[in-house]
Amino acid sequence: MLDTAGELHRWAEEGREFAVATVVAVGGSAPRPPGAALAVDGRGTAVGSVSGGCVEGAVYDSCVQALEDGGTVLERFGYSDEDAFAVGLTCGGTIEILVTPVSGPDRAVYTAALSAAARGEAAALVRVARGPAELLGHALLVRPDGTYEGGLGGQPELDRTAVAEARALLAAGRTGSVELSESGSRCGVPVTLFVESSVPPPRMIVFGAIDFAAALVRTGKFLGYHVTVCDARPVFTTPDRFPDADDIVVDWPHRYLQRTETDRRTVLCVLTHDAKFDVPLLEVALRLPVAFVGAMGSRRTHEDRTARLREAGVGEAQLARLRSPIGLDLGARTPEETALSIAAEIVAVRQGGTGLPLTGARTPIHQDRPPTPRAAGVRRRSGAAASNPTR
Incomplete structure (x- = not known):
């Protein structure tokens, strides 16, 4: 969501209620990378994009729903074999989208992250994308020197591990996911953290x-x-x-x-x-x-x-x-x-491209990681996506 920081920071400063849908995982020929976001405010105004048009309508509705019920949800969209016009990615890829209302005690963290990104400062926003329901949507803002604001649901060890992982991604200017456990280690109850880095232009x-x-x-x-x-x-x-x-x-x-x-x-x-x-x-x-x-x-x-x-x-x-x-x-x-x-x-x-023409080539168009396996708590969209996610 930090790619639209200028507009969203203005919304936050004006006190608007809004929800943000952020791409947190992609597979196959997905149109937008992790970090791409669509935000919708209480007036119905939208800014940004998560798919270049394929699933914007469904994601918009999810944002409206999040504004109404205050809940955070992880959506999964994929190709529909039975109906090419169903909610799905006709390009053949899959995307997972975290839909979060920017409200409550975490609003200050989101506002600080948007402010830093709008000013061109280096900072990383960490969110729980998958894990126990009580952790979903919590946010942590990490700066290059290791100072941070917010928390991931009252888990000090998880916070400390998240800060270390975020600093590493931030130093590389990368946005991506980190698999941990609820205790902050790499074993135990699984927790997926999504780290969104905002850095000055290269x-x-x-x-x-x-x-x-x-x-x-x-x-x-x-x-x-x-x-x-x-x-x-x-x-x-x-x-x-x-x-x-x-x-x-x-x-x-x-x-x-x-x-x-x-x-x-x-x-x-x-x-x-x-x-x-x-x-x-x-x-x-x-x-x-x-x-x-x-x-x-x-x-x-x-x-x-x-x-x-x-x-x-x-x-x-x-x-x-x-x-x-x-x-x-x-x-x-x-x-x-x-x-x-x-x-x-x-x-x-x-x-990581080859520089060769795409015509006639059998290499992937996008050099992405394979689709994230289905996990509990992921709401899927498109009936055939589960059976054929990468057609």
Whole structure:
């Protein structure tokens, strides 16, 4: 639900009653990832989406019902063989959706989580998605330093374990589920925690103030990155040339990279294809725990650059991380086409895609975990979903 934090925080500040339906598990070719949410307020106003349209009507009704009775429920939706127009996912996947009224003593926790997400702060919202009825819907807000607000139903050990698990997911910028027991261990009465991470946008640092960089900046912003352009040449590195960039830095690339902050989500795109810039920069970049390091240049440039890096002491394992020539083979020629090629490779690396055409392929469209097994307390929608959930 934190993906719609701006609007929902406004609702909370206005004192509106509302219920939130959040995707907590997916299987097969489900249209939206965990964390996607639909919220409905007491006026019937809706914001967000959980399925791109397949089951929105049924989920809307569940939110209205939650507002009326104050109960939390876990819904399961899947494909219907008998009636393609029944409530179900015609794409063939399955989703589990936690429907929770934002009310009572946990409302303050939800409001704090929405406030943090709206301000772009790092925080994780932990909820009990499956387990004993008295725990369902309880919430815990965890911050990177381990401080937290709220609780998961008066279970101190469960709270402590939840905080540790949430901090790990938050550090990776991930949203997902954790299987524990009511006591906080990994055995005993099963409890499924859903951890929804809200983190500042990941960084994309583009080195080289060239025309291809301007197109990549626009594409990076479209993908949700905080984009920095860095080049040592002040005449080219100007706001007028890169109006869409969040930051413009005039400095030697390797020197800037040594002093700036990066993490495991950071993307580094080296577009200078000039050895005096590239080699010192890549010496630093390939030793950093970042998500992606790519460099522009011909195959001949790549071979020369690789030889220079070996001479500089860069090891084979580090060189194997270098995506060069950068981008997927789309036949790109213009700056915009090249930016699309680079962005496609970044997404493929991040999501585990092959980069191959989907036409004729038999690989899954979405690289998701298998469907969550049915458990007590899960209300299923679509009559045939149980017998054929992944058709």
